[in-house]
Amino acid sequence: MDYALKIIEQREFFDSGITHDLNFRKKQLMQLKAAVEKYETAILDALYKDLGKSEFEAYSSEIGLVYKEIDFVYKNLHKWVKEKRVPSPLTIFYSRSSILRVPLGLVLIIAPWNYPFQLLISPLIGAIAAGNCITLKPSEISSNTTKVISAMISEFFAENYISIAEGDGVVVVPELITRGSFNHVFFTGSIVVGQQIASLCAKRLIPYTLELGGKSPAIIDKSANLKVAAKRLIWGKLFNCGQTCIAPDYVLIEASIYADFVQELINAAKELGADDFNHAGKIINKRQFERLISYLQHGKIIFGGAIDEENLQIGLTIIENPDFDSALMHEEIFGPILPLVKYASYNELIEILNINRYPLAVYLFSNDRKFREKIIHQLESGAIGINNCLYHFVNHNLPFGGVMYSGNGHYHGKFSFDVFSHPKALVRSSNFPDFSVKYPPYDKLKLKLLKLFT
Numbered sequence: 001m002d003y004a005l006k007i008i009e010q011r012e013f014f015d016s017g018i019t020h021d022l023n024f025r026k027k028q029l030m031q032l033k034a035a036v037e038k039y040e041t042a043i044l045d046a047l048y049k050d051l052g053k054s055e056f057e058a059y060s061s062e063i064g065l066v067y068k069e070i071d072f073v074y075k076n077l078h079k080w081v082k083e084k085r086v087p088s089p090l091t092i093f094y095s096r097s098s099i100l101r102v103p104l105g106l107v108l109i110i111a112p113w114n115y116p117f118q119l120l121i122s123p124l125i126g127a128i129a130a131g132n133c134i135t136l137k138p139s140e141i142s143s144n145t146t147k148v149i150s151a152m153i154s155e156f157f158a159e160n161y162i163s164i165a166e167g168d169g170v171v172v173v174p175e176l177i178t179r180g181s182f183n184h185v186f187f188t189g190s191i192v193v194g195q196q197i198a199s200l201c202a203k204r205l206i207p208y209t210l211e212l213g214g215k216s217p218a219i220i221d222k223s224a225n226l227k228v229a230a231k232r233l234i235w236g237k238l239f240n241c242g243q244t245c246i247a248p249d250y251v252l253i254e255a256s257i258y259a260d261f262v263q264e265l266i267n268a269a270k271e272l273g274a275d276d277f278n279h280a281g282k283i284i285n286k287r288q289f290e291r292l293i294s295y296l297q298h299g300k301i302i303f304g305g306a307i308d309e310e311n312l313q314i315g316l317t318i319i320e321n322p323d324f325d326s327a328l329m330h331e332e333i334f335g336p337i338l339p340l341v342k343y344a345s346y347n348e349l350i351e352i353l354n355i356n357r358y359p360l361a362v363y364l365f366s367n368d369r370k371f372r373e374k375i376i377h378q379l380e381s382g383a384i385g386i387n388n389c390l391y392h393f394v395n396h397n398l399p400f401g402g403v404m405y406s407g408n409g410h411y412h413g414k415f416s417f418d419v420f421s422h423p424k425a426l427v428r429s430s431n432f433p434d435f436s437v438k439y440p441p442y443d444k445l446k447l448k449l450l451k452l453f454t
Helices: 003-015 022-051 055-080 118-129 143-156 169-179 191-203 226-242 255-271 286-295 346-356 369-378 414-419 444-453
Strands: 084-086 095-103 106-110 133-137 162-164 184-188 208-211 217-220 250-254 300-303 317-320 337-343 362-365 384-386 421-429
Touching (some): 003 106, 003 133, 003 169, 055 414, 118 184, 118 414, 133 169, 143 162, 169 191, 217 226, 217 346, 226 255, 226 362, 250 255, 250 346, 255 317, 337 346, 346 369, 362 369
Parallel strands (some): 106 133, 133 162, 250 337, 317 337, 362 384
Antiparallel strands (some): 084 095, 095 421, 300 317
16 A cells, blocks of 8 residues: 555645644544444444453443543633733743644554554544544554444545554554654554654654553552452453553552452452453453463462463453562563562562553552552652542543653643644734844843843
8 A cells, every 4th residue: 555645645635724724623523423423333343353342341441432532622622722822021022922732744643452442533533633634553453443443434534634554563554654754653552562663753753652551550558448449459450351551460468458458359359250251351362362371370370260262261360479570570461360469568569669660550549648648759650540440541631641661642631632733832023112132233231131131
């Protein structure tokens, strides 16, 4: 496929100025909503085929979030595009200063397979709102969902405005970045691929946003409500079979309540049907399935461990005494496996956390205010949830993104509009007065006046 030609056509369409118009942008947002509504049943069916997602889970985490995001952006877009006045220093008192958010131009959005619809369409909403032309690269791994997305976008949008680039990401993405003239690349996926994207972009000085992952820890201290913490933790781990970038990856439990909390975890797992394959999703493919199975040997299984190779299903598996030198404790698990680690002191807790520094999220279950404040301010993470899991992702008033290895940049709501637009500085000056003090030749009097007014 000639991606270069498509990008040239998009550049011509962008240069026409059509996408700058507020009414055009709002119309496209409603067009996107109409497209999702028409294809909703097909999207749900595709998500079930790809990931075994129930209709409830697929709607809540993929389609419902998109509807909510579109409505929020549509309602507020007129405020975001307005020119914002800012103060001017005394030295240019006869000038008016302001900031105007303008489109970047052409943007490339690359999505992963774990939430193949939402993680492609959510940034698309921001890119549309900001007035860009967009190339979408859905994941070839979640092939059923990609097929539906491609049909949906092709039916509702012209290719010179929004186009789909299908195929093997290993081949297609480098070709797009090196042959295209994108003004921004937005990537969601693994740290390893994120590093490759950053390298490709750096060679062409293309700005990029990386939404990555990492090992998001959960911390349980002795002041926590153990029953509630256990249930919320199991829910967060079970969601999408653990194939969530912000899923709790491992649990750090204060030694004095370790035994009690482990029992609560097991009780919660049984209550939520964690050992019932009939209500569980599936691992995306054989490669990921085999990777997860290899992790089961790196600790003592105290709950679960059941596998169904034919249907690519793994039951929730809780592991004690994990091997700290293994991939289980150094790589993002991205599956229904939950290692448990005991800590005896605050210093030991921080020491363990710093092994996998800069997580995408931290989940702290505690009712000790001082302890919570120490964790909030000491740990470097994209987000932190107090007595909850995953909740920050669904609030479009919060920025979603990582730090260092878990990513750079953030989006959702107004933050999506910001990441796909440029804050252009404007200074409007009157012709008079035109003070001679700023012009050469410069003397001591002019220097004295400069120091007085700056």
